[in-house]
Amino acid sequence: xxxxxEKFARITPVPAYQMVAEAIEREILSGRLRPxxxxxxxxxxxxxxxxxxxxxxxxxxxxxxxxxxxRDSSRRLSVGLPHYDRLxxxxxxxxxxxxxxFRELLExxxxxxxxxxxxAVMRATEDDIAGLESNIxxxxxxxxxxxxxxxxDSEFHIMLExxxxxxxxxxxxxxxxxxxxxxxxxxxxxxxxxxxxxxxxHRMLVEAVRRRDREMARLWTQRHLIDWRKxxxxxxxxxxxPIDTVTGDSAAGG
Amino acid sequence: xxxxxEKFARITPVPAYQMVAEAIEREILSGRLRPxxxxxxxxxxxxxxxxxxxxxxxxxxxxxxxxxxxRDSSRRLSVGLPHYDRLxxxxxxxxxxxxxxFRELLExxxxxxxxxxxxAVMRATEDDIAGLESNIxxxxxxxxxxxxxxxxDSEFHIMLExxxxxxxxxxxxxxxxxxxxxxxxxxxxxxxxxxxxxxxxHRMLVEAVRRRDREMARLWTQRHLIDWRKxxxxxxxxxxxPIDTVTGDSAAGG
DNA sequence: GGGGTTATGATTGTCGGACAATCAGACGCG
DNA sequence: CGCGTCTGATTGTCCGACAATCATAACCCC
Numbered sequence: 001x002x003x004x005x006e007k008f009a010r011i012t013p014v015p016a017y018q019m020v021a022e023a024i025e026r027e028i029l030s031g032r033l034r035p036x037x038x039x040x041x042x043x044x045x046x047x048x049x050x051x052x053x054x055x056x057x058x059x060x061x062x063x064x065x066x067x068x069x070x071r072d073s074s075r076r077l078s079v080g081l082p083h084y085d086r087l088x089x090x091x092x093x094x095x096x097x098x099x100x101x102f103r104e105l106l107e108x109x110x111x112x113x114x115x116x117x118x119x120a121v122m123r124a125t126e127d128d129i130a131g132l133e134s135n136i137x138x139x140x141x142x143x144x145x146x147x148x149x150x151x152x153d154s155e156f157h158i159m160l161e162x163x164x165x166x167x168x169x170x171x172x173x174x175x176x177x178x179x180x181x182x183x184x185x186x187x188x189x190x191x192x193x194x195x196x197x198x199x200x201x202h203r204m205l206v207e208a209v210r211r212r213d214r215e216m217a218r219l220w221t222q223r224h225l226i227d228w229r230k231x232x233x234x235x236x237x238x239x240x241x242p243i244d245t246v247t248g249d250s251a252a253g254g
Numbered sequence: 255x256x257x258x259x260e261k262f263a264r265i266t267p268v269p270a271y272q273m274v275a276e277a278i279e280r281e282i283l284s285g286r287l288r289p290x291x292x293x294x295x296x297x298x299x300x301x302x303x304x305x306x307x308x309x310x311x312x313x314x315x316x317x318x319x320x321x322x323x324x325r326d327s328s329r330r331l332s333v334g335l336p337h338y339d340r341l342x343x344x345x346x347x348x349x350x351x352x353x354x355x356f357r358e359l360l361e362x363x364x365x366x367x368x369x370x371x372x373x374a375v376m377r378a379t380e381d382d383i384a385g386l387e388s389n390i391x392x393x394x395x396x397x398x399x400x401x402x403x404x405x406x407d408s409e410f411h412i413m414l415e416x417x418x419x420x421x422x423x424x425x426x427x428x429x430x431x432x433x434x435x436x437x438x439x440x441x442x443x444x445x446x447x448x449x450x451x452x453x454x455x456h457r458m459l460v461e462a463v464r465r466r467d468r469e470m471a472r473l474w475t476q477r478h479l480i481d482w483r484k485x486x487x488x489x490x491x492x493x494x495x496p497i498d499t500v501t502g503d504s505a506a507g508g
Numbered sequence: 509g510g511g512g513t514t515a516t517g518a519t520t521g522t523c524g525g526a527c528a529a530t531c532a533g534a535c536g537c538g
Numbered sequence: 539c540g541c542g543t544c545t546g547a548t549t550g551t552c553c554g555a556c557a558a559t560c561a562t563a564a565c566c567c568c
Contacts, residue, residue: 015551016550029347029351043519057521071520087341087345090320091345093283094338094425096283104419104422108423111365111423112366169358169365175426269521270521271521297547307523309523329531
């Protein structure tokens with residue numbers, strides 16, 4: 001943006017494997033290749049691009065890693081829809097590397113959750129609500145297991161935001177979701193009181209959604225998150241500390 | 255979450271190149287390798303892992319693509335901090351592939367911008383404000399060039415959110431930012447009136463930040479986004495249409 | 509004829525070796 | 539000290555090869 005206009009463009013020799021990747025990527029992004037369409041075999045790509053198989057393979061690896069292409073049963077290549085999870089896991093790793101603090105996570109989650117819940121209040125269907133309720137029931141079953149509670153909590157909020165029918169927000173939330181999960185475990189772990197309050201909050205959130213009561217939904221979202229913070233503080237953690245202790249391989253996912 | 259406990263774990267033969275990538279990734283994520291640290295040459299990695307160079311290369315390509323490792327001048331490998339841009343570009347590509355609509359983008363942007371601006375009101379420094387002001391000055395210089403205005407607008411909002419000092423939010427916003435940019439160009443393009451209103455809104459936002467006036471900041475953020483939507487509608491686009499028309503290679507970036 | 513089994517070919521993952529181009533660093537020269 | 543040159547190291551790309559696996563077709567048995 002604020003750069004001086006330079007006389008010559010920078011010379012950047014682009015390696016062949018990268019050109020292979022970009023060529024396929026362009027086809028996909030332009031819509032000429034649609035998700036599910038088969039891409040040729042490696043041998044075919046070798047012929048098409050006129051490069052060696054090693055080069056093709058290096059190029060394909062890039063797309064495969066990014067989720068743009070995907071190997072279904074057997075190992076044939078086909079165009080895939082990169083799911084948010086994949087991007088999210090990478091994004092949350094980046095957040096860990098950047099040493100974000102719990103405070104940042106909390107602030108962002110507060111804003112995103114409030115936005116999500118408002119949309120959910122507007123748009124949730126009966127099916128959405130039924131799903132949320134069965135999640136709550138399942139949570140009650142495992143109330144004594146902090147890890148399981150945290151897992152169901154994570155699922156609950158994902159379902160909730162899906163009910164809001166906004167995929168941009170969904171994608172925006174997911175990296176933080178993955179960071180929240182391990183900390184919820186810590187926050188709930190202390191006492192059974194924690195799990196109880198969590199379930200109550202979930203129940204009130206569903207009730208608010210059912211009544212289309214926006215203010216009630218906002219209120220309980222805030223309470224829920226404040227509880228989360230308190231549980232976290234009670235566990236002796238510092239809000240302004242980077243999140244790198246808790247985040248084990250559990251969040252990595254296959 | 256809702257799966258039955260199975261007796262045996264699924265058998266997933268992990269290719270060697272992937273193990274190479276994961277091994278290096280673990281070292282980085284665990285902190286034993288810090289950003290900037292050199293990773294060995296390909297030959298060294300070949301010796302360490304006991305696999306062929308082609309295999310090592312395929313593995314490295316993955317990390318390199320994800321930004322976890324990075325080749326500085328010459329082409330030596332070193333650990334890199336994946337910057338949000340890189341993730342964001344991939345995320346916004348995913349959004350396009352999923353055919354999100356302008357309405358989704360607008361809703362999410364509204365929520366995220368309001369959160370950003372509130373933090374910016376709290377935390378912006380004199381330097382931040384000076385930067386924003388010089389951006390506005392620069393925008394005025396190019397008022398007649400919609401593309402340039404859109405570019406400065408994008409920069410403005412990035413600076414604004416950076417002033418909020420919350421990297422989680424920053425990462426959450428960036429994918430949508432990249433989608434907004436091309437549409438701003440469309441929205442402003444119609445009349446010079448559009449650019450004028452945009453600059454006015456920016457000015458009021460900076461003023462609000464300077465006065466630490468949260469309500470004023472929220473108000474002008476909303477106005478700014480409503481203007482954006484109106485400009486967009488005036489250009490004859492449909493809010494509930496997927497965003498795939500405008501999103502050219504301009505957003506891809508090197 | 510249908511269901512299971514076996515051969516066959518295609519495809520991928522991995523390997524070893526090779527070479528040109530390029531870069532870092534040493535060397536020599538003015 | 540600045541400059542060109544040389545040398546070794548490193549990367550990008552290529553070739554050819556082989557075992558393991560998968561898809562498919564041919565086969566056989568009931």
